[in-house]
Amino acid sequence: MPNPNLHIFLYISFFILKLSTIFATQTTTNILHQFKEAPKFYNSASCPSTTLINNSNDAHDIDDNICYENAIHVAMTLDAMYIRGSMAAILSVLQHSSCPQNVIFHFVTSISSNATLLCATIANSFPYLKFRVYNFDDDAVARLISTSIRSALDCPLNYARSYLPNILPNCVRKIVYLDSDLILVDDIAKLSETPLGEDSVLAAPEYCNANFTSYFTPTFWSNPSLSLTFANRKACYFNTGVMVIDLDRWRLGDYTTKIEEWMELQKRMRIYELGSLPPFLLVFAGNIAAVDHKWNQHGLGGDNFRGLCRNLHPGRVSLLHWSGKGKPWVRLDANRPCPLDALWAPYDLLKPPFSFDS
Numbered sequence: 058m059p060n061p062n063l064h065i066f067l068y069i070s071f072f073i074l075k076l077s078t079i080f081a082t083q084t085t086t087n088i089l090h091q092f093k094e095a096p097k098f099y100n101s102a103s104c105p106s107t108t109l110i111n112n113s114n115d116a117h118d119i120d121d122n123i124c125y126e127n128a129i130h131v132a133m134t135l136d137a138m139y140i141r142g143s144m145a146a147i148l149s150v151l152q153h154s155s156c157p158q159n160v161i162f163h164f165v166t167s168i169s170s171n172a173t174l175l176c177a178t179i180a181n182s183f184p185y186l187k188f189r190v191y192n193f194d195d196d197a198v199a200r201l202i203s204t205s206i207r208s209a210l211d212c213p214l215n216y217a218r219s220y221l222p223n224i225l226p227n228c229v230r231k232i233v234y235l236d237s238d239l240i241l242v243d244d245i246a247k248l249s250e251t252p253l254g255e256d257s258v259l260a261a262p263e264y265c266n267a268n269f270t271s272y273f274t275p276t277f278w279s280n281p282s283l284s285l286t287f288a289n290r291k292a293c294y295f296n297t298g299v300m301v302i303d304l305d306r307w308r309l310g311d312y313t314t315k316i317e318e319w320m321e322l323q324k325r326m327r328i329y330e331l332g333s334l335p336p337f338l339l340v341f342a343g344n345i346a347a348v349d350h351k352w353n354q355h356g357l358g359g360d361n362f363r364g365l366c367r368n369l370h371p372g373r374v375s376l377l378h379w380s381g382k383g384k385p386w387v388r389l390d391a392n393r394p395c396p397l398d399a400l401w402a403p404y405d406l407l408k409p410p411f412s413f414d415s
Contacts (some may be wrong), residue, residue, distance in 0.1 A: 058381035094183045095148050096414045104156035110228050113394055123189055128161045129154075132232045135164040135175050135190065141386045142237040142379075144182060145404035149235045149240035150406075151183075156246060161227055162188035163232065167218045182406055191224050193217045201320040203327070204282050216333045218297060219316045222307040230305050236298035236360065238384055240259050240404050242374035243351075251301045253346045258312060260346035262303040262353040265293035266407050269342075272335055290343030298380055299353040301346075315340050322382035328370075351375040357397055358383040366395035377401070 109310050110124040133152060136141055142166075151157040164179065166172050172188070176190045195213040198220070202211055215264060217224070218234055225232070251260045269292055270278060277283050319336040322328060329335035351373040358381030359365040365383070379385050385401035390392045 082405060091408055092144055093408055094184070095144075095406060097149070097185050097302075098151045098154065098159045099158040100156045101212070104159060107159055114369060115183060120171050123161060123226055125159075125161065125185075128159050128187075129246055130161050130163060130229050130232045131155070131245065131270065132163045132165065132218075132234045133237060134217050134227065135166045136170055136214055137175070138334070139237040140175065140178060141405070141407055142239075142384065144179075144406045145386075145401060146237055146239055147183060147186070148220070148404045148406060149242070150235075150245050151186075151243050153243055154246065155244050158185075160245065162186060162187060163221075163229065164190045164254060165193045165214070165221070165224060166190055167214050169194040169195055177181075185358050192223065193220065195207075201324065203320075203323050218300075219313055219333070219336070221302065222304045223313060225304065227308075232302050232304060232323070234297075234300045235378065236378065238380060239298065239376055239378040240255075240401055241376050248299075248348070248352055248375070249301060251346060251348055253301070253306075256306070257344065257346040258303055258306045258310065259341060260348050261297070261299060262297040262348045262350045262355075263293040263345065264350075267294040268340075269294055272331060272338060273329050274327055276326055279303075283328065284312050286339060287343065292338070292342035294338065295342065295345060296353055296355045296378070296380060298332055298378055299348075299376060300356065301348070312340060349373075349375075351377050355380045357381070357385075358397075359395075366397070369397065 105127040107125040107127045110126055115407065133143060133146065145157055149163065150160060154160055161181075162179075164175070166175055168365060172190055172192060179186065179188060193214060198213045198216045204211060204212060221232065223233065233245060253260055272294065295327060306412050316336040316339075319328075319339045323336075350370065352373050354369050355378040357369075358379040359367055361382050364381055367381075369377075372374070377397070379401070381397065385394070385398040386405065386407075388398055389402060389405075
């Protein structure tokens with residue numbers, strides 16, 4: 058005689074398996090319905106008006122509302138793994154901006170990703186946002202990447218910031234580059250207006266108390282022809298997750314090629330250990346415009362090995378950056394948050410589990 062309990066057990070097991078399959082599929086292919094719609098933010102009365110640049114050589118730029126005078130251009134990378142962080146970062150920029158309608162976003166995504174779905178995800182949560190998504194050819198940079206101390210740092214998309222002047226339209230002359238694991242609590246216009254002086258290509262917060270020599274191997278420092286790279290330069294560490302970049306000066310100096318040359322040398326003789334940062338230091342350290350440290354309270358994700366909790370650095374705070382191994386959304390989901398992760402949580406647009414609201 059059949060055991061009715063066995064039938065119930067098999068039915069429940071099948072139901073759980075089916076449900077797991079559905080949610081697993083949604084996680085990878087249906088990002089669109091996971092996020093709430095963000096509120097709309099409006100310009101203050103003092104905001105400058107934005108006008109289309111009529112001398113653009115690319116009519117497509119005008120059609121897509123990209124080439125605007127008085128716009129604040131923000132560049133970020135975009136992928137499925139960090140989309141939750143990106144959404145929080147976008148919301149924080151708009152919420153604290155005095156002129157949110159003047160902010161234009163430029164999202165660079167891997168050519169191998171589902172750009173259509175990522176674009177739809179952004180548009181669904183921010184239907185009023187001015188933005189464009191650009192494809193980045195992974196293969197073009199993959200051949201230059203050397204393994205680093207953490208595999209996540211070896212993702213080709215991490216190197217997209219080195220190619221922004223080539224990817225973005227020429228009418229975009231200056232950008233604020235932001236990583237996806239940060240939030241702003243201040244007006245991005247203040248950061249965008251950072252003076253670059255007469256010849257600096259980029260601006261970023263510098264940290265001259267850091268052990269600069271640790272970013273390069275003994276092979277580098279023992280070779281005079283290499284170590285003299287920093288001669289007559291007060292070379293200090295800076296974090297490339299927050300930068301103001303003059304794209305015209307970058308294009309004119311062909312700095313992408315200079316970065317690639319160091320990456321090619323790295324493939325031959327191993328002169329550094331840490332991902333995409335050292336080539337930036339080799340090209341720009343000691344020659345950048347300084348930004349107040351409040352614009353990059355970095356390292357909140359802990360070190361690259363354990364991701365332990367960290368406190369804020371002394372001083373004011375305009376931007377919190379969870380650089381390092383630990384990401385706030387991962388720790389919150391695992392019910393093992395660090396104290397400062399509570400500052401990220403209000404910007405999280407992810408819908409709660411089993412949310413059926415429209």
